[in-house]
Amino acid sequence: MSSEFEADYNALVAHVMALPEAVRSVKLLSTEKAALFLNLSISTLEKRRKKHEPPPPAPNYQGGRKGDDVKYLASTLVEFIRGLPITQPNPYPETVHSALAVNAEAVRRNALATTGARRHLMKYGDGLSLEDEDASMPFFVSQDGLVLAPCWDEQQQTLELFLADSTEVVWMPWANAMASVWHNESDRQGWMATSDKLAPGLRQRVDAMRLARLSRI
Structure with a gap:
């Protein structure tokens, strides 16, 4: 990741993290914006969603059928990046909720790199x-x-x-x-x-x- 891009990316992450929790917990982001925020390719984030791997999409926005909207809560993405437990309701009942609370660093280390x-x-x-x-x-x-x-x-x-x-x-x-x-x-x-x-x-x-x-x- 170039230093130019890293500064812009870090500024975006810091700004979203600084939002009040009341704002983050209701702010829905598209798959495209979530991928940008996580420094992942869209295809990588989609693969993780289909495998029920963290971060989970927002409840009622987890997709599953063609044409269904997939959206992510800003608060969940922040928790994922920080390696905190995911506090949103689990959209995948068959998945152990604690499994969603993993640190994002290993994922982001292999994320799609880009530049300014x-x-x-x-x-x-x-x-x-x-x-x-x-x-x-x-x-x-x-x-x-x-x-x-x-x-x-x-x-x-x-x-x-x-x-x-x-x-x-x-x-x-x-x-x-x-x-x-x-x-x-x-x-x-x-x-x-x-x-x-x-x-x-x-x-x-x-x-x-x-x-x-x-x-x-």
């Missing part, structure tokens, strides 16, 4: 069609599918967008994000200017992707 936005751009901004999760970057996206910002950019912005109920986290290659429609086009242009410096040639790839998408409309 600019370092990620330097590493993956050449637009190569890499399908593995390491080649993707988490972005905050609005309910109507507009890109808002890279998750790891400005700490205060990350905190606000992470806790907002109107946002989601979507992982995508940098070029795909730059070719998407943004809530604020000037923000996209700003990142494209950074891309020009760190990944020459990416703009042409992005322009081609946007043109191809327009032609399909």
Whole structure:
């Protein structure tokens, strides 16, 4: 994990941990946001859920059927990271509750590592069609599918967008994000200017992707 990313990540974790318990105990987070908070890939968190391994999803939001929402309580994620007993009602009656109270360090040690936005751009901004999760970057996206910002950019912005109920986290290659429609086009242009410096040639790839998408409309 890069020092740049680690500072942003630690700030997010510290902020959520500092929330009053009354707030954490009712704050529901999607699988995507829970994975970001735990520094896990979405697929890893989903595998743990299906195996009934901690952290458990919120009661009544444990999934099980196609289309069911899966959400996690912020308080449970904090307990999991701290290695404290899980205090929420157990959504898996067949699972011994004490088994949920394990320290997260062993899990997080093998978690998906990523980098801050600019370092990620330097590493993956050449637009190569890499399908593995390491080649993707988490972005905050609005309910109507507009890109808002890279998750790891400005700490205060990350905190606000992470806790907002109107946002989601979507992982995508940098070029795909730059070719998407943004809530604020000037923000996209700003990142494209950074891309020009760190990944020459990416703009042409992005322009081609946007043109191809327009032609399909």
